[in-house]
Amino acid sequence: MITTSELGAEGLEVFGLRRRFGEVVALDGVTFAARPGEIVGLVGRNGAGKTTAMRSIMGIIHPDAGEVRWRGRPLHDGARLQFGYMPEERGLYPQMPIGAQVAYFAQLHGMTAAAAGAGARHWLERLGLGERLDERLVALSHGNQQRVQLAVSLVHDPRLLVLDEPFAGLDPEAVDSLSDVLREQAAAGRAILFSSHQLELVERICRRVVIVDRGRVLADGTLRELRQRLPAELRIRVDGASDWAAALPGVRIARTDADGVVLVVEPGTDTQAILRAAQAQGPVEHFAYETGGLVDLYRQMVSG
Numbered sequence: 001m002i003t004t005s006e007l008g009a010e011g012l013e014v015f016g017l018r019r020r021f022g023e024v025v026a027l028d029g030v031t032f033a034a035r036p037g038e039i040v041g042l043v044g045r046n047g048a049g050k051t052t053a054m055r056s057i058m059g060i061i062h063p064d065a066g067e068v069r070w071r072g073r074p075l076h077d078g079a080r081l082q083f084g085y086m087p088e089e090r091g092l093y094p095q096m097p098i099g100a101q102v103a104y105f106a107q108l109h110g111m112t113a114a115a116a117g118a119g120a121r122h123w124l125e126r127l128g129l130g131e132r133l134d135e136r137l138v139a140l141s142h143g144n145q146q147r148v149q150l151a152v153s154l155v156h157d158p159r160l161l162v163l164d165e166p167f168a169g170l171d172p173e174a175v176d177s178l179s180d181v182l183r184e185q186a187a188a189g190r191a192i193l194f195s196s197h198q199l200e201l202v203e204r205i206c207r208r209v210v211i212v213d214r215g216r217v218l219a220d221g222t223l224r225e226l227r228q229r230l231p232a233e234l235r236i237r238v239d240g241a242s243d244w245a246a247a248l249p250g251v252r253i254a255r256t257d258a259d260g261v262v263l264v265v266e267p268g269t270d271t272q273a274i275l276r277a278a279q280a281q282g283p284v285e286h287f288a289y290e291t292g293g294l295v296d297l298y299r300q301m302v303s304g
């Protein structure tokens with residue numbers, strides 16, 4: 001059992017969250033953290049509990065049990081003014097000009113009218129909408145509406161960003177520009193939590209990944225840490241030899257083909273010993289992991 005003190009008192013901590021909707025257990029004891037300077041990807045299939053976790057953090061729904069802490073203290077609404085939120089259902093006014101709209105949300109977070117106006121212009125320009133401040137939201141494409149939503153979440157200079165599926169429906173160019181903004185924000189010391197089911201994207205952007213399924217955290221760590229916990233596939237080609245690997249400890253032969261043998265290597269197995277055994281057979285032409293990307297890890301963890 002992880003305790004809150006082990007998570008450290010910096011940034012956001014979510015501890016033991018539980019939430020039912022009737023018979024549906026949306027959160028079944030969810031614990032994770034997002035620290036300043038860190039981009040954390042909350043990953044899982046539809047219905048895994050990502051949105052419910054984020055709504056709990058934002059105080060939109062109340063968990064049945066568990067706690068959300070900010071800088072070591074239980075959260076209160078005042079502290080949430082330091083958060084920037086992009087809700088899954090989005091939440092903008094279709095008929096309102098986008099410049100005025102972003103400024104309005106900035107003022108709701110305590111900014112003066114002048115600072116809010118300047119912040120709105122800054123962020124909409126930064127996100128490529130500087131020429132369109134007076135246009136109504138409905139006049140914009142889906143991707144541009146999403147940019148406005150991002151501007152709303154950033155305009156009050158939040159310490160924590162909670163972004164629910166911010167990449168959903170974006171074209172590759174918009175994905176890149178959003179990724180740049182997130183990296184920049186992390187480098188400036190913000191904590192960032194975002195949800196996605198686009199694993200390649202998460203892999204590219206995140207330092208840490210929290211995999212959720214059926215309201216539980218299946219894994220939490222850097223990609224490197226997650227990889228070390230699971231069996232990995234290692235492809236080896238030794239000139240002239242084929243059945244040498246059968247007797248190696250901690251190893252199972254997955255398949256053999258024209259490009260050598262693929263071994264399933266249990267975590268903790270000494271791969272250098274495997275390399276030496278291969279070299280004892282003849283010249284080693286290929287020795288590399290075949291899997292280990294987030295997509296593979298996710299498939300191994302979330303089965304059934």
Ligand SMILES: Nc1ncnc2c1ncn2[C@@H]1O[C@H](COP(=O)(O)OP(=O)(O)O)[C@@H](O)[C@H]1O
Nearest residue numbers: 021024026044045046047048049050051052053
């Ligand atoms: N307001 C609600 N009323 C009833 N069921 C809900 C509600 N919100 C979420 N759920 C259910 O809780 C589970 C988790 O949903 P959600 O947190 O939205 O998952 P995700 O964001 O990972 O797709 C799902 O089975 C969903 O149908």
Ligand SMILES: [Mg+2]
Nearest residue numbers: 050051052088
């Ligand atoms: Mg969701």
